[in-house]
Structures are given as C-alpha cells and as structure tokens.
Amino acid sequence: MEAKIRLEHVTKSFKDTGVVLDDITLHVNDGEFVSIIGPSGSGKSTIFQCIGGLLQPEKGELFLDHRKINGETGNIAYMPQQNSLLPWRTVSDNVLLGQELFHKPDKQEAQKWLRKINLSDYQDAYPHQLSGGMKQRVAFLRALLSPQSVLLLDEPFSALDEFTRFDMQKWLLSIWEEKQKSVLFITHNIEEAIFLSDRIYLLSPRPAKIIREIKLPFRRPRCDQLLMESEFLALKREIYSDLKAGGLHESV
Ligand SMILES: Nc1ncnc2c1ncn2[C@@H]1O[C@H](COP(=O)(O)OP(=O)(O)O)[C@@H](O)[C@H]1O
Ligand SMILES: [Mg+2]
Structure with a gap:
C-alpha cells in the first residue's frame, strides 16, 4: 500500500x-x-x-x-492539543476556518456536519457558550472539513x-x-x-x-x-x- x-x-x-x-x-x-x-x-x-x-x-x-x-x-489538517477555537468567531465560522485558508468555504457542508454532530442549535453561538466536549467536536470538525x-x-x-x-x-x-x-x-x-x-x-x-x-x-x-x-x-x-x-x- x-x-x-x-x-x-x-x-x-x-x-x-x-x-x-x-x-x-x-x-x-x-x-x-x-x-x-x-x-x-x-x-x-x-x-x-x-x-x-x-x-x-x-x-x-x-x-x-x-x-x-x-x-x-x-x-x-492539524488539531492541536490545546483548544484552538477563535473566541470571536461563531461555531460555524470556526468550522469554516480551515476551508477559508484555501478560499473554499462551504457553509452548507459545515451546516450538514454540524447537524450530524448535534450542534446545529449552536452554529451561531461563540466558543465560551459551549461545554468542553462540544468545543472538541467543533475543533475536530474544522480539521476534518479542511481540504487536506x-x-x-x-x-x-x-x-x-x-x-x-x-x-x-x-x-x-x-x-x-x-x-x-x-x-x-x-x-x-x-x-x-x-x-x-x-x-x-x-x-x-x-x-x-x-x-x-x-x-x-x-x-x-x-x-x-x-x-x-x-x-x-x-x-x-x-x-x-x-x-x-x-x-x-x-x-x-
Ligand atoms: N519549543 C521548544 N523549546 C524547547 N523545548 C521544547 C519545545 N517544545 C517542546 N520542548 C520540550 O520537548 C519535550 C517534548 O515535548 P512534547 O513534544 O510537547 O511532548 P509530548 O507531546 O510527548 O508530551 C519536552 O521536554 C518539552 O519541554
Ligand atoms: Mg503533547
């Protein structure tokens, strides 16, 4: 292989x-x-x-x-050890960050995945409003949706x-x-x-x-x-x- x-x-x-x-x-x-x-x-x-x-x-x-x-x-695509969400960006904008770096933000895909991980109610929330587990899911989703x-x-x-x-x-x-x-x-x-x-x-x-x-x-x-x-x-x-x-x- x-x-x-x-x-x-x-x-x-x-x-x-x-x-x-x-x-x-x-x-x-x-x-x-x-x-x-x-x-x-x-x-x-x-x-x-x-x-x-x-x-x-x-x-x-x-x-x-x-x-x-x-x-x-x-x-x-790299999910670092420390929580790396940007506090001034919403959940949805944090998820799109990896894609934005490649000039290819796909809001619909982000919304689809936020639904899949039961976070669609939080797409407009800010990181401080989330539990530790939720923040990890958002950071992970961001890495996952990056194009690499x-x-x-x-x-x-x-x-x-x-x-x-x-x-x-x-x-x-x-x-x-x-x-x-x-x-x-x-x-x-x-x-x-x-x-x-x-x-x-x-x-x-x-x-x-x-x-x-x-x-x-x-x-x-x-x-x-x-x-x-x-x-x-x-x-x-x-x-x-x-x-x-x-x-x-x-x-x-
Ligand atoms: N930028 C750096 N300058 C000096 N020492 C560092 C630096 N980054 C890591 N280290 C040291 O290298 C060792 C390994 O660190 P790290 O890779 O973070 O370990 P792990 O992730 O396995 O816990 C540690 O002793 C740490 O203090
Ligand atoms: Mg380490």
Whole structure:
C-alpha cells in the first residue's frame, strides 16, 4: 500500500532540552488510522509540529505522497492539543476556518456536519457558550472539513470524562469511515489507541525512539464489546508492559 505520510530518520533537538526526537521513522498509509502512544514529555507533539512544518528537524526527511515537505506548512489538517477555537468567531465560522485558508468555504457542508454532530442549535453561538466536549467536536470538525487528506489529532479527547470520551471515539470512527482520511492520532491512553487504530507506534521517554510497531487484528466497524474481548485485554497488558520496560511515566 502507498504511504501517504512518511518520516525517515527524523531527529530534532531543542537548545535547552537536548535531543527530543531520536531517529524517528514511521509512516501512515492512505486511509489508514495510526496512533502514537508515548509518555508525556516524550516528544509526541514535537513529531506533529515537524510534520506540520512548524518545526524543522535537523536530520531526516518528511514526505507527503513522496514529496519532501520539511519545513513546509499548509499540507496537513492539524488539531492541536490545546483548544484552538477563535473566541470571536461563531461555531460555524470556526468550522469554516480551515476551508477559508484555501478560499473554499462551504457553509452548507459545515451546516450538514454540524447537524450530524448535534450542534446545529449552536452554529451561531461563540466558543465560551459551549461545554468542553462540544468545543472538541467543533475543533475536530474544522480539521476534518479542511481540504487536506491527512489529519493529525493531538490528544483530542484527553480533557474529557470517560463516558464522553468513549462516545467521541465512536463518533470519530464513524466519521473517519465515511471520510476515509489518513489519520495520525496521539494519545497516552492505551485502550483508546487499540480501539481506534489500524496500527500503533510505541514511543520511549525522551529522547523519543520508536520501541515497537503493532498491527491491530480487529475487524471494523469496531464495537463496544471489543473492549472486553480477551485478545483486546491481552494486547492492552502487553503494551503496558512494553511501555513500562521502556521507562513508563505515571501519566500513561
Ligand atoms: N519549543 C521548544 N523549546 C524547547 N523545548 C521544547 C519545545 N517544545 C517542546 N520542548 C520540550 O520537548 C519535550 C517534548 O515535548 P512534547 O513534544 O510537547 O511532548 P509530548 O507531546 O510527548 O508530551 C519536552 O521536554 C518539552 O519541554
Ligand atoms: Mg503533547
């Protein structure tokens, strides 16, 4: 299968912190859902900033569809870790922001998707009027409706309670199955990564190296029962012990 995004031997250091990414090689195939699990502070968001062109690695290469994109912005739809909604724009105008950057705002499509995610009553509201879960859905929708074919999601559900989180995971999968984007998803939640992904990369603590790549054997669409299956639970234990052997941080 064709790789949509590929990182080859990417190394990145910061002056104060030292080496953060140490020879990272990974890829996401076209239409694939891939997660990165790693302890906090290991360098996960730094990987995304390199892919998004906000940071330049000092060594290694990044490719989109075989084209080198080191230091180039605008290629990727990116939902950053912190809530990035603009407080002075309505929900609907926030959703359209990604499209506006490409001069192609499609208000009807935004309205259709706001209906699908039960937010049409809020299309003219401002971000401060929304709950945390609603804000996450809006930020996610904005990334999803951006025209790029690759979506980077940086711990999108970490601020949500367990039940909302699970609903959002199922919601994300249903939308992803419809849109067929290539997704790279960061989390420190093992269960979440197994439930959502086709493949998972495990990262060591800083300086981040890839300690293992795991292909998930579970059929799609994924359903609630999967969380209780013995194969799922065994994998969860295995990943936990791999991360522990690699130097587990208590936040995982
Ligand atoms: N711009 C920066 N300058 C210096 N150090 C940074 C910068 N960005 C991140 N770091 C450091 O790099 C390490 C990895 O950060 P980050 O990629 O945000 O980790 P994660 O997303 O896995 O929690 C941390 O120690 C962080 O303090
Ligand atoms: Mg981070």
